[in-house]
Amino acid sequence: MSSGTPATDVLVLGGSGVDTIIHVPELPLPYADSYMIDTGIRTRAGQTGDFVALGLAALGLRTHHLDLVGDDPEGDLVRALHREHGIALTALPQPAGTKRAVNLVGPDGRRLSLYDTSRARPGDRFPPKLLRGLAGASRHIHVTITQPCAEALPTLAEAGVPLSTDLHDWDGENPYHEPFAHAADLVFLSAAALSDPERTLRRIAERGRARAVVATAGAEGAYLLADGELTRVPAVPPPAPVVDSNGAGDAFAAAFLYGRLSGEPPERCAHYGAIAGAYACTVPASLADSIGRDELLQRTATGPRP
Known part of the structure; x- marks a missing residue:
């Protein structure tokens, strides 16, 4: 590596935490005084930033x-997850505690997430000097929408490093998401809450700096807007039974970024994302696992070409 080569491929900002996984007999869960959970109630590290970092590292990117x-x-648990997977982690102290969530998972793999928003303080910030140093040593930055990432966006813009973000189930209207949507060169989101995905994708591109916007739509594939052209990305059949959709969007984003940093066109990047997202749906919610580079490329070579 030359002295002018960034030390990191992708800096992931925010989104660390711990989930408690509960498999329930159905969603929505009817009211009852109690439920017996014979599959167990498990707690493991892994929220959106953790899963993106895990996916990137599994694909061979320095994260x-x-x-x-x-x-x-x-x-x-968060620190142990990163050690086990060889992912560099700068964990700044958070007196309010580590972010937490409870995921209710139905028999079909759908999930309902309950986020504990008390694990943040209004004055939380990433130190600008540290942020500039890490950004300057990176080829790309993926910004989650957790606190306090919004306050970091101006500093990241000054660094001049390409940005991506994931708006998750944004409805296209909530103003909290707009600074992320307009600051990123590459925007991911779910189509679940969108009445008109194409309209939302085009509004993001028109009002911000994004050259590519992707809305994932589960079994219906994804919408890709790249350089003004909208295409539909077909879904990829999962390689095993679907057990949990948690982390599928993060896996899609990680694989798309792998393609982008490898110089692939947007359509191929989105196909990588579809393969990784389908794989993630076959991983039990109690585990943190991502598709590796060899398997991703093998599935790309043997499946239909985008």
């Missing part, structure tokens, strides 16, 4: 994750 993490048992 660094920056976030606020508590000095608590949940934070220990």
